[in-house]
Amino acid sequence: MSGVHHRSVSADEADIRLDRWFKRHFPALTHGQLEKMLRKGQVRVDGGRAKANFRLVPGQEIRVPPMPDSFKDNPRPGRTMEPNADLVRQLRDSVLYKDDDVLAINKPAGIAVQGGSGITVHIDGALDEMKFEAKDRPRLVHRLDKDTAGVLLLGRSAKAAAELTKAFRHQETEKLYWAVVIGCPEVPDGQIEAAVAKSGGPDDERMHVDVEHGKSAITDFKVIASAAKKVSWLDLRPRTGRTHQLRVHCAAIDAPILGDGKYGGRTAFLADLPGAKALHLFARGIKIPRASGPPLAVSAPLPPQMAETFKYFGFEESEADDL
Secondary structure (H helix, E strand, C coil): CECCEEEECCHHHCCCEHHHHHHHHCCCCCHHHHHHHHHCCCCEECCECCCCCCECCCCCEEEECCECHHHCCCCCCCCCCCCCHHHHHHHHHCEEEECCCEEEEEECCCCECCCECCECCECHHHHHHHCCCCCCCCEECCCCCCCCEEEEEEECCHHHHHHHHHHHHCCCCEEEEEEEEECCCCCCEEEEECCEEECCCCCCCCEEECCCCCECCEEEEEEEEEECCCEEEEEEEECCCCCCHHHHHHHHCCCCECCCHHHHHHHHCCCCCCCCCCCCEEEEEEEEEECCEEEEEEECCCCHHHHHHHHHHCCCHHHCCCC
């Protein structure tokens, strides 16, 4: 058991959250364990109490309480085993863009971004094999749902990851999603402004519209095409980044995403459509500002199941606007 010690926040750790700082330095420490330490005042920043979402400034001193030595420099949960070789090959073949700071991959549907209860194969567990010529492993700066395919950006250094994270947090990025939904919205385009909140306990990611207690959530939408009002193809541009925001918002306008039984129930499925059980939500593209030049825009090709559904209903990609 190590004793109490103090660490200074380095320059490349500017503006990261306190819980993410602990995840970086003590990967085996769970979020629940950290929250308990914070509640008891065992973890402090410059001598004062802090919350998990506290943003750090270079030079600040963090009090680290006694904890098992195994927590230090321990592999993250899910990374104790060798990376899944098939997933590594798949991710290496999915690279959409790469420079000194940014790596963009086309995340496959059905693969989780990070580990968790019962999840042993995930993208975070394969990132040691995605360094290419860089010294450090790439860092996750945002997430996609397990069943959502499309553009996933990673920072190739701590500094780059901090800049990308800041852009996402301050809503400086433009995100474009395509979705095939059941039915057709009453209006061809508009903005959905409906606050969302968690429905269940801390381990339940199910969300719902909660105008009084929820967090602000805004999505711009446009109907690109429809097939006899049976299904529609939507252009979705979230202005905020809440958990399951697009899925909740589509259900809220009575147009649940095809295959999304979690939020659409039985109405989210079509019995006569091949592959209808797959979630038809796709992260088509991201545009993000760059300090050294013009914005970076990255797009991904349609995933196989979405492509089959587009073909089935006669949807043409050329009908849509990109970023």
